[in-house]
Amino acid sequence: MSELPSGWARTSLGEIATWGSGGTPSRSEPNFYGGSIPWIKSGELNARYVKSTEENITEAAVSGSSAKIFPAGSVAIAMYGATIGKTAILGVDAATNQACAVGAPIEGLTSSEFLYRLLQNEKDAFIEKGKGGAQPNISQAVIKAHEVSLPPLAEQTRIAQKLDELLAQVDTLKARIDGIPALLKRFRQSVLAAAVSGRLTEEWRHHLGIPNPTDGKLSDCIEAMIGGASPKTTDYSAAGMLALNKGDIKEYGRVEIKQNPKYVPFEFVEINSKKVILDRTVLVTLRDLSQKADFLGLIGRYRGEQPALITQGMYGLKVNPRVAIEDYLIAFSNSPQYRTQVKREKVGATQVHLRNGQFLDFAVPIFVIEEQTEIVRRVEQLFAFADQLEAKVASAKSRIDHLTQSILAKAFRGELVPQDPNDEPASVLLERIKAQRAAAPKAKRGRKASA
Structure with a gap:
């Protein structure tokens, strides 16, 4: 972005969140699995919040491996393969595998909801950065160094709220569109059921005096x-x-x-x-x-x-x-x-x-051959209608899929909500939080967890 909206500042993801990554406890240690600690794999970053996981690990697994516990409210992003760039908010304290990087938003500088939306907007950029190897990968270092545009804190809240409102409407549209193929499948089955039962051509048959099947x-x-x-x-x-x-x-x-x-x-x-x-x-x-x-x-x-x-x-x-x-x-x-x-x-x-x-x-x-021919003609006509609808649905789905990214892009260009000159500029906010963090006493190390 060559020109930032009023009050915005360029910074990096490493400046607005504390980052870490997870690990996979050894499968050869049976006491590492089946515990009470949710363990998230990158393939589970599907919903906005991750509140339950396929597998849980134990305290022993955290102590005996590179796995660590991240607090609820942290935001995870997938770093490897086909899932690269997928993101979700931790709805519970949880550990992750090594394919996830996890960012805990710095208090007073940004929020879980804003960071989640920001990472969603950057997904294509991360995919592009991951190209080049046999499998697309990014690293925690790449994520931390990735530059973003940061609005004032109050504007972040307004953006997150507006995105929730608009993207909820998009999700509703998606759900309706996604349900249409199943309806069309049932429609085709109803057509065929009527065809071979004789109902589809019943009036035609009686009108012409053709014998029943x-x-x-x-x-x-x-x-x-x-x-x-x-x-x-x-x-x-x-x-x-x-x-x-x-x-x-x-x-x-x-x-x-x-x-x-x-x-x-x-x-x-x-x-x-x-x-x-x-x-x-x-x-x-x-x-x-x-x-x-x-x-x-x-x-x-x-x-x-x-x-x-x-x-x-x-x-x-x-x-x-x-x-x-x-x-x-x-x-x-x-x-x-x-x-x-x-x-x-x-x-x-x-x-x-x-x-x-x-x-x-x-x-x-x-049926007599004449009626079979008429059945086929009518089935093909109704199927052609269903095919046309299916093509329109696919086109609409593509437009809706692009709509999400379009809304996100608009939000992070500063065009979704108005700027308020009374908001504390992001540059001032960054310096103030940085000074506060430098002056704060270091937290004592306790249970192995990400800050």
């Missing part, structure tokens, strides 16, 4: 299933033909290729030529590595310019065109009625799966 099985709709190949780890290569696997079929008919796709050499493909599929081939996955079985039994369509090899757990489907259309079966495989059957019939422990016979035996309502 009949009870059928997937075996009525599918003429053939082509199983996948079983390449060993050594069969994969850096080039060759794309190999699809069971995890590539996602919701709503999507077949998504991983960021690091697998390939098999063409010699392997020649031996397994019947397992090769072309663009628009309909697939099903009958194995799922997750216990929730979210993708088990899903039907999707491969869309790729190049042929691909399907692997164990996947099947290419040949749909009987006289009984069903492919897009109807894809929609059906995502419906609540079908997912209930899958979760009831799945077998296996570490890797859940469906046997071919189970899959083909699943109940499916069979």
